Amino acid sequence: MQMLEPIRTSGNGEAGGEEEIEVNFKDQKMINEFSNLNLKKIKLRKLIKAKSLELDDLVELENELLLGSFDDNVIDDDEQDQNGAMGTI
Numbered sequence: 001m002q003m004l005e006p007i008r009t010s011g012n013g014e015a016g017g018e019e020e021i022e023v024n025f026k027d028q029k030m031i032n033e034f035s036n037l038n039l040k041k042i043k044l045r046k047l048i049k050a051k052s053l054e055l056d057d058l059v060e061l062e063n064e065l066l067l068g069s070f071d072d073n074v075i076d077d078d079e080q081d082q083n084g085a086m087g088t089i
Contacts, residue, residue: 023031
C-alpha cells in the first residue's frame with residue numbers, strides 16, 4: 001500500500017498556511033474506513049427504499065387478488081342460486 005504524504009493545512013482550512021496538521025497512516029486508515037462505511041450506509045438505504053417499494057407493490061397485488069377472489073365467489077354463488085332455482089321448477 002502506498003503511503004500518503006501528510007496533509008498540511010492552516011487553521012482556516014487553506015493549504016500552506018501557518019498551522020500544520022499531519023494526517024498519519026492510522027488517521028488515513030480511519031478516514032478510509034469511515035468512507036467505506038458511509039458508502040455502505042448509502043447503498044443499504046437505497047436497498048431499503050427499493051424493498052419498501054416492492055413491499056408496497058406486493059400488498060397492492062394481494063389486495064387485488066383478494067378482491068378478484070371475492071368477485072369469483074359472488075359469481076359462483078349467483079350461478080348456484082340460478083341452477084338451484086331452475087332445478088326446483
